[in-house]
Amino acid sequence: MSVTFAGGFRASSVTAGLKPSGRPDLALLVGDPGTTVAGLFTTNSVAAAPVVLSRSRLAAGSPRAVLVNSGQANAATGPRGEHDALVSTAAAAAALGIAPEEVLQCSTGVIGEPLHMEQLIEALPKLVAGLGTDGGDGFAEAILTTDTVEKTAATKSGPFRIGGCAKGVGMIAPSLATMLAFITTDAPVGPEDLTSLAADVLAPAFNSLIVDGCTSTNDTVLLFSSGAAGGDPVFLGSPAWHQLSDGLSIVATSLARSLIADGEGAGHVLIVDVDGAGNDDQARTIAKAVAGSMLVKTAAFGGDPNPGRILQAAGAAGVALDASAIDVEIGGVRVAQGGVIPSAYFDDERFAAHAREAMGRDEIGITVRVGAGPGRSRALGCDLSYDYVRINGEYTT
Amino acid sequence: MSVTFAGGFRASSVTAGLKPSGRPDLALLVGDPGTTVAGLFTTNSVAAAPVVLSRSRLAAGSPRAVLVNSGQANAATGPRGEHDALVSTAAAAAALGIAPEEVLQCSTGVIGEPLHMEQLIEALPKLVAGLGTDGGDGFAEAILTTDTVEKTAATKSGPFRIGGCAKGVGMIAPSLATMLAFITTDAPVGPEDLTSLAADVLAPAFNSLIVDGCTSTNDTVLLFSSGAAGGDPVFLGSPAWHQLSDGLSIVATSLARSLIADGEGAGHVLIVDVDGAGNDDQARTIAKAVAGSMLVKTAAFGGDPNPGRILQAAGAAGVALDASAIDVEIGGVRVAQGGVIPSAYFDDERFAAHAREAMGRDEIGITVRVGAGPGRSRALGCDLSYDYVRINGEYTT
Numbered sequence: 087m088s089v090t091f092a093g094g095f096r097a098s099s100v101t102a103g104l105k106p107s108g109r110p111d112l113a114l115l116v117g118d119p120g121t122t123v124a125g126l127f128t129t130n131s132v133a134a135a136p137v138v139l140s141r142s143r144l145a146a147g148s149p150r151a152v153l154v155n156s157g158q159a160n161a162a163t164g165p166r167g168e169h170d171a172l173v174s175t176a177a178a179a180a181a182l183g184i185a186p187e188e189v190l191q192c193s194t195g196v197i198g199e200p201l202h203m204e205q206l207i208e209a210l211p212k213l214v215a216g217l218g219t220d221g222g223d224g225f226a227e228a229i230l231t232t233d234t235v236e237k238t239a240a241t242k243s244g245p246f247r248i249g250g251c252a253k254g255v256g257m258i259a260p261s262l263a264t265m266l267a268f269i270t271t272d273a274p275v276g277p278e279d280l281t282s283l284a285a286d287v288l289a290p291a292f293n294s295l296i297v298d299g300c301t302s303t304n305d306t307v308l309l310f311s312s313g314a315a316g317g318d319p320v321f322l323g324s325p326a327w328h329q330l331s332d333g334l335s336i337v338a339t340s341l342a343r344s345l346i347a348d349g350e351g352a353g354h355v356l357i358v359d360v361d362g363a364g365n366d367d368q369a370r371t372i373a374k375a376v377a378g379s380m381l382v383k384t385a386a387f388g389g390d391p392n393p394g395r396i397l398q399a400a401g402a403a404g405v406a407l408d409a410s411a412i413d414v415e416i417g418g419v420r421v422a423q424g425g426v427i428p429s430a431y432f433d434d435e436r437f438a439a440h441a442r443e444a445m446g447r448d449e450i451g452i453t454v455r456v457g458a459g460p461g462r463s464r465a466l467g468c469d470l471s472y473d474y475v476r477i478n479g480e481y482t483t
Numbered sequence: 484m485s486v487t488f489a490g491g492f493r494a495s496s497v498t499a500g501l502k503p504s505g506r507p508d509l510a511l512l513v514g515d516p517g518t519t520v521a522g523l524f525t526t527n528s529v530a531a532a533p534v535v536l537s538r539s540r541l542a543a544g545s546p547r548a549v550l551v552n553s554g555q556a557n558a559a560t561g562p563r564g565e566h567d568a569l570v571s572t573a574a575a576a577a578a579l580g581i582a583p584e585e586v587l588q589c590s591t592g593v594i595g596e597p598l599h600m601e602q603l604i605e606a607l608p609k610l611v612a613g614l615g616t617d618g619g620d621g622f623a624e625a626i627l628t629t630d631t632v633e634k635t636a637a638t639k640s641g642p643f644r645i646g647g648c649a650k651g652v653g654m655i656a657p658s659l660a661t662m663l664a665f666i667t668t669d670a671p672v673g674p675e676d677l678t679s680l681a682a683d684v685l686a687p688a689f690n691s692l693i694v695d696g697c698t699s700t701n702d703t704v705l706l707f708s709s710g711a712a713g714g715d716p717v718f719l720g721s722p723a724w725h726q727l728s729d730g731l732s733i734v735a736t737s738l739a740r741s742l743i744a745d746g747e748g749a750g751h752v753l754i755v756d757v758d759g760a761g762n763d764d765q766a767r768t769i770a771k772a773v774a775g776s777m778l779v780k781t782a783a784f785g786g787d788p789n790p791g792r793i794l795q796a797a798g799a800a801g802v803a804l805d806a807s808a809i810d811v812e813i814g815g816v817r818v819a820q821g822g823v824i825p826s827a828y829f830d831d832e833r834f835a836a837h838a839r840e841a842m843g844r845d846e847i848g849i850t851v852r853v854g855a856g857p858g859r860s861r862a863l864g865c866d867l868s869y870d871y872v873r874i875n876g877e878y879t880t
Contacts, residue, residue, distance in 0.1 A: 132799075400529070
């Protein structure tokens with residue numbers, strides 16, 4: 087399934103020896119001629135070499151393949167890193183018999199360590215020879231770093247197939263760059279409309295995630311469409327636009343949920359819904375402030391509802407709020423009304439027990455109503471556990 | 484010492500029974516008639532009742548006393564909380580024989596739980612009777628919540644004495660509101676000049692702290708001047724301005740350092756200096772992003788220099804940077820130059836050992852040079868440890 091669920095795509099993966107673990111670490115996805123692609127990239131000023139290369143090739147031409155490696159992020163590697171990105175994509179293009187400009191690149195792994203070029207180049211012939219329409223699951227495995235499971239999703243929506251896979255996030259691993267996601271569809275979509283779909287459907291789904299407030303140097307989301315489904319081109323306003331858009335939303339939301347649930351050290355997923363804000367952007371800012379608050383995250387780890395921390399996080403989000411208009415519910419239990427924590431929370435053990443039960447679930451639903459405005463948004467987060475500190479503190483790169 | 488080191492101030496403290504621990508929990512500071520005061524308050528939209536009261540009394544009149552309690556933060560307590568703040572300050576004023584408008588209030592403790600008014604009111608006569616010029620140390624103790632030590636500072640600067648105390652921050656405790664600081668001087672300063680000193684000298688010192696990125700509902704810094712030192716009034720441009728300003732800076736910086744070092748679970752202090760930014764504000768934003776990054780904080784806990792995380796945090800601070808102009812030093816060891824992590828970091832064990840040694844110190848100095856601009860700033864942070872998660876996760880309010 088994964089990225090080869092939709093027609094018109096072939097994928098492959100090998101163990102090149104880039105990762106000390108000996109797991110598969112090099113992957114390739116190729117769309118048939120005519121494939122279009124749109125991309126979303128990290129906003130970090132310190133962008134990795136493959137991000138810089140892919141961004142410029144997307145702007146200039148019409149790529150239809152992506153070479154992905156895990157093990158080294160090829161970030162903070164300077165001119166050598168730029169050179170390695172050029173050489174490795176050129177070598178992949180030569181093996182594929184296409185132009186270098188048609189190949190994008192994503193890298194994930196240790197920041198600063200140069201790409202292990204010899205092993206990578208040596209593995210390319212086998213990688214290209216292995217390309218097939220059944221290569222999606224192997225592709226999904228080879229892009230992983232400290233993830234514990236592959237993250238794939240696939241759906242049919244009207245006449246279209248949409249599939250994808252992702253890695254990372256959850257919790258950022260030591261010196262590892264974070265989130266990569268690859269989504270393919272067989273819908274026929276031109277580059278501009280595909281860019282709109284990436285911005286309007288994929289970006290909100292992935293931007294709703296918050297683990298530790300850090301923005302990786304390598305984050306990339308790529309959306310490919312092969313047109314293999316045939317039929318009329320899909321464009322904004324065409325009959326099939328909503329079918330494609332809905333399908334993309336299902337796949338992106340599913341991948342986002344998988345990413346947060348596999349967070350390193352995460353035992354609980356925080357689903358924070360904010361409504362009543364002035365607009366959606368303000369709601370998103372508040373939702374991410376609550377889902378990303380270290381105090382809310384540790385409270386989730388401890389199963390302690392702690393409404394004061396939720397109020398504190400919402401109030402400090404940087405959006406002007408009327409404190410006396412804020413209601414907070416945890417799993418349906420109203421723990422703050424009009425900005426006031428009800429005295430029953432402190433006096434009535436049954437009330438507190440209800441709230442604790444809601445805060446102890448695998449998926450903790452927190453609703454924050456901040457007024458009567460039309461703005462609403464959801465953020466996904468996870469708890470902050472001993473394991474997060476262990477993984478990111480004790481492990482020495 | 485503490486707040487009674489400067490002439491013209493009396494302080495007192497008692498155990499009113501507001502804290503279950505049975506430690507002192509109610510404190511009073513009173514300046515002689517003619518005392519002026521300036522204040523800095525939380526920017527959280529969810530401000531506690533004592534913050535709202537103190538802010539309005541400072542704007543309207545000339546207070547010269549502050550009643551401080553630990554145990555309950557009187558935040559998210561609605562109209563009842565506002566009423567309790569009015570009643571308790573009125574009762575303190577009556578016992579002191581001054582107007583209610585002359586009394587400010589600070590509260591720190593559990594958010595949402597109403598003030599224990601009966602115990603507080605009952606303790607006031609004893610509190611007022613105990614006022615003395617030797618009450619500073621008791622005052623510093625009674626304002627604590629989960630702090631492990633009193634935080635006091637005092638200095639003489641020219642003809643002036645300056646003393647102060649603070650509580651909290653470091654790490655925020657479960658449902659406890661955070662930082663309070665009280666600084667007194669015997670310099671004769673009018674209200675407007677005192678406000679300038681608070682904004683220009685105290686705010687930068689306390690705003691440089693970052694523990695978990697959370698902004699408390701109760702944060703307050705109060706600066707009192709009694710004029711007991713005599714002499715000409717001190718104003719901007721007067722000969723003694725710099726003496727007073729320097730002394731205030733020494734006391735504020737010392738208190739800030741004490742706060743961060745007592746962070747719950749903190750074993751290392753992070754001192755992050757940024758220079759070469761476009762301006763000081765941008766430098767501060769970058770410095771706080773590095774000092775507050777969960778990945779840098781866990782790296783500090785693990786003694787892992789991890790330059791990639793520092794670059795990542797600087798790059799994602801929201802300030803546009805030229806990645807190829809960023810140099811990073813940890814304890815004087817250059818771990819990134821021109822945005823590139825030197826290959827020796829990965830290849831040369833002695834180089835890596837130097838960097839690890841620097842990252843293992845009690846005070847970890849990180850310097851980030853981001854260009855050739857004039858902007859510079861320092862942020863103080865601390866590591867993220869198992870104890871932080873234990874204190875904030877396992878403890879159930």
